[in-house]
Amino acid sequence: MRLLTHNMLSSNIKGVTKGFPLKIEVEKVVEKQVEINHDFLRNIFPKIDWKAFSDAARTMGYVELPEQAPDPSVLESDLDFLTKFHHALLELHLEEGALVCPETGRKFPVNKGIPNMLLHEDEV
């Protein structure tokens, strides 16, 4: 599971008002190289919840991202930033671990990189 995906998932357990972002419990992180695409990064940047993203990256062991969302102008020409953004967004994979509902603490397992977001009977 990449952090791009994590930035789109939320806990919709019955009664939960703020199910985003999910906390991350790490058991195994794998790095998989992917070719960088600057246009893709520029297009996706406005859609990312930056705080959730940089916190998640930190949990995964990557501390190079700024905590606050940078000014969009850095996407124009700051190659160093683009590389770090790309790396955290697309190249870090949570292979084994869990996503945790921020309100209830309920854990959604992640196995072989695939999150299992199925709710139990009493959670719907």
Place this chain on the structure above:
Amino acid sequence: MAAALHLQTHPCFHGTYQLSPPPRPSVSFTSSSRSFPSNRRYLSAHVKAAASSSSTTTLQEGIAEFYDESSGIWEDIWGEHMHHGYYDPGSDVSGSDHRAAQIRMIEESLRFAGISKDPANSPKKIVDVGCGIGGSSRYLARKYGAKCQGITLSPVQAERANALANAQGLADQVCFEVADALNQPFPDDQFDLVWSMESGEHMPDKPKFVKELVRVAAPGGTIIVVTWCHRDLGPSEESLQPWEQKLLNRICDAYYLPEWCSTSDYVKLFQSLSLQDIKAGDWTENVAPFWPAVIGSALTWKGFTSLLRSGLKTIKGALVMPLMIEGFQKGVIKFAIIACRKPAE
């Protein structure tokens, strides 16, 4: 396990109708689309009532196990798309390229829904609800350069979908999760295109299914549902004929399907949620050659031996295939497309 999964089909008969032959429904869908005015008629009772939650869990486990067991053999013979092919009505399909027909099904669906090919207006974020091994997700992501999420109940399918995405160089564009279409793990208003290709028939609670499709659609986004339905009921009918219900029950049992609904039930659901530009089409004639072709593939040496190695659920599914043909031929089963748009803010 199979016995435990015989579903209560929750019949809601208010007496049998002594009509023979089966009545032609008065609102028939032709293969050209028909736009629906926004009126708020209510659904017939059997669609409103949802299955109890424990039977839903049993159903979901059955679905997951069925696809865990069957996806490999399907992919081996038919490839990555787990849906019907689209053919010209009445065409001779012997020697047909069925995989091309499956691609055509995707393209015809996009065309029906009026999805723009113009890069400025084409979908950027897509969700594939009931994604199988991700055939549609990868196709759509590639076609539009979009990001696509796929959800499935089957962990085996999700894993295979990811592996195929990696192999096809789409790992940064598509990803798959094990999740429930009735409780999609996404915040509201996310997706420009909400895609459900032949998964709706598995949903035990159609109103909730449709509500979730609408919830996760972005304002101005498009929803496309391609699914098996039963024929629309006539104005004096409250339910299908007993023989029709019996036929469907046998199919439900083998394919882990809950109660069927009609195309117009879907239309009414979307109308009740104030969706716009609702269109529905009857593509039954366009998919008619598909099941005989699947049966043909099962009867080849490769197909037959693969089935024997697969498992009881897959075999049971295979044995019920002639019932699908019977259902189509007798006008009970319809292959439907429903498309609509969520109002822009």
